[in-house]
Amino acid sequence: MSEYPFFFTWSAQHAAKPLELTGGEGAWFTTKDGRWLDLGALSYQVNVGHGNRRIVEAIKRQADELCLSAPNAVYPAKVELAERLLKMAGPGFTKVFFTLGGAEANENALKMARLYSGRLKNIARRSSYHGASMGALSLTGDWRRPPLEPGIPGVVRAEDCYCDRCPFGKRVETCARECASHIGDLLAVEGPKKVAAVFLEPVPGANGVLVPPPEYWPIVRKVCNDDGALLVADEVLTGFGRTGKPFGFQHWDVVPDLITVAKGLASGYATIGAVIVHERIAKFFEDNVLACGLTYYAHPTSCAAALETMKVYEDEGMYANAAKLGPVLLRELHAIRDSVGGFARGLGLLAALELEAPIEEWKVLGAELAKRKLSLHVDGKRGTAIFAPPLCITEQELVTGMRSFGEAAKVAFGSRG
């Protein structure tokens, strides 16, 4: 039995490895064992960095002023936060629906798409994670869904945009972007006009940082337009500068219908997510009931935390820092790949090393990283190490951390590159 009187997530209880956090600052967090360099932003959410006093003070001020609320109550932080999110999303977006986190943002996007279109099916990809609530989990393609099946019916699985191991057996230099165009084939086969929405992470994050070719999103947008299916950008992980742009989809000339966000929105300082809704869909709910909502949506302290987080991003140029340091991260990762083998890919401050190696070697990597007090997302079963440091990390911290990772990787995997 675990010694703690509560359950740990995503784990057999005896195997859980609790993180005894005591605090942190910038790109570093502390546990009772000392100071760790956070190359994974804890659960990919601490974009703004640890120990940010501005956000803590904003939460305190809001708690003093108005701490208790109801989902349809109005107060300044909620209004200003929504306005900022709409501005960040760009022209055409007119409404925000606040949630408690990422899974629920997707859950509500599912419901909105169904209510709006009257259609019952959805498309999502194999290597995807959209959250753990039953609807979002049904969209999810990775290992987390099967133990809980059956989920909601009607989710159709699309192939990945996985250039290093193309599911169509093609090469990115010569392919016709089948990974994108086959979504049009799926829409036709399932319908036509039967699919409510296509859910895509701009860059699938936790499943290996599968950066799509530049034509991918525009092709998917076109096939969705042709069928009338909505396009949902799940920006829960990629939003708020993670890929070097405010939103991941902004790397390409494309406008989704719904954008789901959480994680970086308040950077983990409070519980909040949102669906950012394009006017096309928002208008529908002027006269039709939006049958969605939970008691704690848009809590005042969460809105205040998110609002201050967005101001910090802006004042401290963090999205620009992510754009500037992205190539540095990739350069360091390529050098490691050249030494230990495998694939390296990334966009902004989101990158992955993928390597086929026995699970024992991945365990050695985990132990070596712990020795060096480096925190990141290592998945030995899938063969990936994923990097997503806070956006406030300095170049020196990043390079030192990556070189230290490289040493650990050499111990674990030897030099096979």
Ligand SMILES: Cc1ncc(COP(=O)(O)O)c(C=O)c1O
């Ligand atoms: C792309 C994506 N969507 C949704 C979620 C679920 O977010 P939450 O854990 O806040 O429910 C995650 C979490 O990792 C995610 O990476």
